Amino acid sequence: KAGVTQTPRYLIKTRGQQVTLSCSPISGHRSVSWYQQTPGQGLQFLFEYFSETQRNKGNFPGRFSGRQFSNSRSEMNVSTLELGDSALYLCASSQLGEYEQYFGPGTRLTVT
Amino acid sequence: DQQVKQNSPSLSVQEGRISILNCDYTNSMFDYFLWYKKYPAEGPTFLISISSIKDKNEDGRFTVFLNKSAKHLSLHIVPSQPGDSAVYFCAAATGGSQGNLIFGKGTKLSVKP
Numbered sequence: 268k269a270g271v272t273q274t275p276r277y278l279i280k281t282r283g284q285q286v287t288l289s290c291s292p293i294s295g296h297r298s299v300s301w302y303q304q305t306p307g308q309g310l311q312f313l314f315e316y317f318s319e320t321q322r323n324k325g326n327f328p329g330r331f332s333g334r335q336f337s338n339s340r341s342e343m344n345v346s347t348l349e350l351g352d353s354a355l356y357l358c359a360s361s362q363l364g365e366y367e368q369y370f371g372p373g374t375r376l377t378v379t
Numbered sequence: 380d381q382q383v384k385q386n387s388p389s390l391s392v393q394e395g396r397i398s399i400l401n402c403d404y405t406n407s408m409f410d411y412f413l414w415y416k417k418y419p420a421e422g423p424t425f426l427i428s429i430s431s432i433k434d435k436n437e438d439g440r441f442t443v444f445l446n447k448s449a450k451h452l453s454l455h456i457v458p459s460q461p462g463d464s465a466v467y468f469c470a471a472a473t474g475g476s477q478g479n480l481i482f483g484k485g486t487k488l489s490v491k492p
Binding site: 271298300302309310311312315317322323325357359361364365366367368369370371372373 | 411413415420421422423424425428468470472476477478479480481482483484485
């Protein structure tokens with residue numbers, strides 16, 4: 268089975284721009300979660316989607332949004348980028364109701 | 380406040396010896412705990428997990444121990460191998476929020492040949 272894939276792997280954006288990141292879950296996994304990893308804060312939960320619906324949301328501003336498509340693929344969007352948004356963004360997929368999540372390689376976002 | 384804490388940022392162990400990584404938590408509602416390993420430039424890899432109704436779970440060289448009264452869990456790696464050198468994250472979740480894992484900040488394990 269193919270693992271979780273994320274595109275792009277690296278991205279450089281300018282402050283004030285917006286960005287869209289993409290995630291394809293493991294085949295058969297319908298739950299997708301997103302995390303932000305920074306050196307100071309570690310891994311922090313952004314949101315979780317299942318059946319195109321957001322099930323849980325972390326403590327991030329409204330500039331961070333996401334969505335899920337009928338094929339379980341997911342995107343996250345960050346608008347009005349700030350320098351502090353520079354981070355590794357990780358997507359993880361799981362079976363609904365299962366705790367074990369399987370992570371993609373991440374998208375490294377740099378905001379200048 | 381941090382609900383999951385890994386108080387040792389780093390740990391160095393000799394090859395063949397035991398590695399013990401520790402994790403403390405504050406939320407008594409957590410009912411499932413997981414350990415992940417992360418290499419640079421890769422996403423975290425699931426290692427082993429334990430439900431709060433158990434106190435031990437083994438998988439090959441990896442054993443996780445849970446002490447609910449102390450709100451403490453540990454990961455034992457025996458014997459340690461140089462390929463085990465990575466950052467290890469402890470994570471926890473509550474029922475109904477399985478998609479929301481709360482992570483510790485990680486412990487960097489170095490296994491020296």
